[in-house]
Amino acid sequence: MKAVIILGTKIDIQKFLEIENMDDFVYISYIVNPLIPLRDFRFSYTSRRTGVDFPSKETFTCPTNRRNMVIGIKSLLKLKYDLFSEYSNMMVYIGVSPFDIGDNETGKEFRLRVYDSIKEVLNSDFEFKEIGELVSYYEN
């Protein structure tokens, strides 16, 4: 279990992925980010690395394998939009921790910044609210 405490929104993962080109962006974010454990090195019996197994787009988007997808989503939202995200129970939580307000940023500026960033991602109306929930990791 993990606490998600953010100013933001939550959206069904299927709806999230149906946003124009979102699945491609998520896939690319997963593949190119050097900081995430994406390279599934295969080891031979002699313990030598024998190859790198990148998941195909089809494998990546398979609903039974959400873990890589979640890494991709988190990576995309953090690196491109500077947003925190979490996934649980078919929902993607998107937003910013209220502790991350800038020193010289006012409450209004902070709320507007977060709202605008999420709006840029979702490109549609959404419920903008204070979220505080305990969620499970990768629960379907």
Added chain:
Amino acid sequence: MKTKLDFVTNSSSTNFCVYGIEVKFSNFLLMNNIHILVYVYYLCSPYREVGKFPQTDGSWKGSDFVSMNDLLDNTKGHNSVLINSTESMIRAIFGMESIVNTYGEIFIGMNPFKIGNDETGVEFRDKVQKKLKSLLGITVKPYAIDERVEY
């Protein structure tokens, strides 16, 4: 809501999110005579009913309230009353949020979601620090607290 944002997950745990500090509850009560404020708040609140016990004939027996020493004595069985009185007093008089966990620690601070529209992040953090210093004499710099609290 045990403050906290309304996300109680079951009857025995909650998540508590503030910008603040953590101290031993027993030490906290002794700071700046906090225990007297807590006791006064207890006397003025519904929690004072703790000393009365219903009788079979429908009447009540017992004193209206427990003494301050009994309230503070953790062997007397008034812990939940003491904790409720303390949390209520901090909210009402200090304007801050607090919670006491089962390990005897109290977390005190302000909910970061409540930052004012025209208040900057540094002003909010300074406000919490000044409050803690003036009310409790605590000079520790507050920090982000995001605790799952069992109680």
